[in-house]
Amino acid sequence: ADAQITSAKIISLDAGKITTGSLDAARISAGSLTADKLAANTITADSGVIADAAITSAKIASLDASKITAGILDAARIDVGSITVDKLHALAKNLVNNYSRTSDLTGWTATDGSIVTDATLSAPVHRVTTTTNRQILSDYFEVDPSKTYKVTLSIKCDSADGTRYFGLHAIDKDGTSISVIPFTVSSRTFGGASSNFYFWSKGGATGGWLNLEAYILGRYIDNQSDVPEGKVVTSHCRMPANCHRIRLRYLNYGTAGTARTSDHFSPTVTAVDSGAIRAENVIAGLLQSVTGNSWISLDNGQFSFGNGALAWNGSSLSAQGTFEAVSGTYLAKLDAGAVKLSNSGVELGYFSIQTAGPTGPWITAAAGASKINLAKLVGTGLYTAYQIDWGTTGGTSATHRFWGTVTLNENALYSGAIDCGAIAADGVVSCWRVEPHLDNNDRCGTTTKRWQAVHALEGYFNKLTIGSNTCWAAGSMSLTTASWASVSFGKTFPSAPRVFGQYTHDFTGDIGMLKIRNITTTGFQATIGGSGFSGIAANWFAILV
Structure with a gap:
């Protein structure tokens, strides 16, 4: 009769005997169907068999990028360093x-x-x-x-x-x-x-x-x-x-x-960034060029530029080559031990260790200059105290000029021969010396002498070369007590000058006073006071006052 054979009565069953109906999903054991048992195109997304969000990343072995047709990749989904420049638009x-x-x-x-x-x-x-x-x-x-x-x-x-x-x-x-x-x-x-x-x-x-x-x-x-x-x-x-x-x-x-x-x-x-290096952007340390030839330490301030061309090691600043300070057309150049000064490309002068023999520090007027001035700047005014003037840029003979009082170590000025055109002064020219005071008692052999300051021109007048100036004359003469010697100036003064005389050496004994008279524009007369003296050499000096 129908439905009389139960599952318990069946030991085995040939699947070919199942010719109608279908197996319910509940009758299929989980995991018992393998991919080879499924017909091609049996399972599709639109069949409703695959639920939304059912396929996870773990289920996908590979994916063709052309299948991505919507949405965008978030930055978090792009691996660091994975995009090269050739991939950029x-x-x-x-x-x-x-x-x-x-x-x-x-x-x-x-x-x-x-x-x-x-x-x-x-x-x-x-x-x-x-x-x-x-x-x-x-x-x-x-x-x-x-x-x-x-x-x-x-x-x-x-x-x-x-x-x-x-x-x-x-x-x-x-x-x-x-x-x-x-x-x-x-x-x-x-x-x-x-x-x-x-x-x-x-x-x-x-x-x-x-x-x-x-x-x-x-x-x-x-x-x-x-x-x-x-x-x-x-x-x-x-x-x-x-x-x-x-x-x-x-x-x-x-x-x-x-x-x-x-x-x-x-x-x-x-x-x-802007052209300036801002402090807030700098962290202490060492700034260094790629080659290492230039660097600066922000920790201690030491630096070296141009492979040591300009460097500071914390105690000394060193520079190689030349160093130039420019202001308009004026230039001061430190070069080979000298500071050279120029204007508009013309060298005016320099301070140097040695530029020519003899060796020594030099203050030199160069080919483009004719003067050297020593002066003081007060406000905007320049006050010159001493000037050496060669007259022209090609001059080789200089004139020396002083302004103000000249004191040399608080002592008198001594020199050998003086060769000049003129000696000029705005005030009085004074020379003093101390010598024994000679009075009648001295000339009579008294051993006691008194000293006096004598207002005179000290030195050997015959060593003072005046040149062609008409205000000066000098020379030597031979004197005797027997007569008055006539002396010529060798020139004609505009008016009678003042004349000074002096013996050329010291004497161990007493000697009479040198006397001068009859001064004219062309000469004068001189003798020695007392008696018994002859052939006494003396110098004379004449000057217009």
Whole structure:
């Protein structure tokens, strides 16, 4: 009868005997079905058999990237160092597309010009040939107005007419054009706001490649010392606080209807710091060049630049070569043991250890000077005390001039022969000596002598060479007590001078007083007082007072 055979009655069953119906899922033991038992395309995502979120990462051995058609990869899903530069888009490498690296004008006005290989650089350049005024624009790129950006571009134009420009446009977050503040490189000053700003312009040919380096300054930069120098450009600019995006532009203008070509190489915009090294950015330690030839210690202040050309070791400063201090046209140069002074390239003089024989420290007037002055600066006034004057730059004989009182070690001035044109003084010329006072008793043989200060000219007058000056004369004479000797000046004075006489040596015994009379413009008479003296040598000196 139907349903009389139970499971207990069956020992085994050939699956071929099951010809109708189906096995319920509950009748299939877990894990008993292997992949080879499933027909192809039996299980699909849209069959409803695979539940949402049922497949985990552990279940996937590999995945074709083309299967990822929606969503994005989060930064956390990108491994450090896994993306190389060649995988980046052109605009990811700097804020504008450097077409000299990519050979692609993406991000620039693509309808003008083309990429060609420059014969000099052997690199891709943007060539713009036009018969009309042409402006090339980059796409706008976002900026942070608190940062500073370095901008570079090389330009070449062989055309003798027209003008080439390089500048920028700035807009706010709403896309409205805004002005920037120009900074003039030559005067190092900020100017008035401009919405038509150019870093550089030049009419005619550039004379080869010009490598421009300009700066878009952060809004905080207001000190000229914080502004980098740049290269070739005449201006930098400072962003206002509301600056949101900027685009570069270069122009080939004024071609007068004739085809003119300008080439452009390697445009870049990169964020940098300002030109100053700020204390908050520096940590104590050693700043050193890559080669090690220059370094400075921020811990102790010691430094060495140019492989020891200028160095401080904590106790001494050393310098090799020459050291120049320049102020306008004036130059002081420390070179080979000498301090050389010059003006407008003409050497005036120097302080040196040795410049010629004999050896010794020298203060020297060089070929471009005629005087050496020793003076004192009081306020803005220069007061000369001593001057050596050669008259001309080619002079070899000098005149010495003193101003004020001359004292040599608080003692009298002694010299050998004096050879001069004139001796002049604004006041009285005085010379004093101490000698025995000779009176009648002395001449009679009294042994007691009294001393007196005698106002006279000390020395040997015949060793004083006066030259051709008409105010002086000097010579020697032979005297006797028997008569008055006539002496000639050897010249004619404008009027009778004062005459001084003096014996040429000391005597052990007494001798009479030297007497002078009958002084004229041409000579005088002299004798010795007392008696018994003859052939006594004496010198004389005549001067107009």
